[in-house]
Amino acid sequence: MLSRRTLLSSLAGAAAAGRPKVYLFNIPAQPLRAALIAYAAVVGTQILYDARTAQGRRSHAVVGLFSAETALRLLISGTDLTILASGGDSVLVPVSDLRNRAGEAGGGTTLVLDTLYVDVPPGSEQRRDYADYGQRVRAQLLHAITSDPRTAKRIYTLRLGITIAANGTVGIARLTRAEGTAGVIDALQRVIRDIVLDRPPAGMPQPIYLTIIGV
Incomplete structure (x- = not known):
């Protein structure tokens, strides 16, 4: 309390x-x-x-x-x-409403909104360094995903847990939700694995869960 x-x-x-x-x-x-x-x-x-x-x-x-x-x-x-x-x-x-709007406009793969939410571990909101790190992870991943032609302007929902090593390399620990074409889901995971993130704060609980929505 x-x-x-x-x-x-x-x-x-x-x-x-x-x-x-x-x-x-x-x-x-x-x-x-x-x-x-x-x-x-x-x-x-x-x-x-x-x-x-x-x-x-x-x-x-x-x-x-x-x-x-x-x-x-x-x-x-x-x-x-x-x-x-x-x-x-x-x-x-x-999300389905946004997809329908894109389809009605004649651009089924037009990017209407990209959302990436970083779910830091319970209790981390009381550690400013954890919360700040989560926001940096969000910005870095969002830039990588929206800059890559394999994943930009695509329709998908992905929720997964990632681990971040001391050198910033990323591993996918658990995939809990994947909606979209197999090619896009595979490309998303490749982009996430290939990125090198900032060094995580010492002792930060892992994995970090991400919810990524592209519509």
Whole structure:
């Protein structure tokens, strides 16, 4: 349990460093609509979605200090929803809707949105070096995936665990979800294995899980 002093110190430290503001969340896994209401109450911002989108879906638990964006991505992880930005608001839409829009526009492989979320191990949100490292991993992987012609502007959903050696080389420890053509999924794994990342902080728990969505 974080004390009030620890929480205020963490918030002030993030603001002073110019990093995104963090909030203390304690939202258990529950029906998605109720979880979104609880999320909005914490961050004071509105999440736009079709009421039918929330029906039958459950949220992921979000407990700890997170930025608003990271918390929302955690909240909907495991669902087929993704986040669009529209006029400063966050809009939840099913990935299938985005794919349909791309197809209707005559560009089935047009890149509408690329999302890569780095799920740092439980408790890591309280270690700023772990959280910062997770963001660097996200940026490096996203650049590699969107720059490679085999994986840019492709449709897929991939969730996997990776290990990062002291020299930055990457190994794939576990593949838990793979949706897309076999060629694209194979290419994604090759791009991830070929990248050399920054050296991980000493003692950081591994594997790190990634959720990557290309639509």
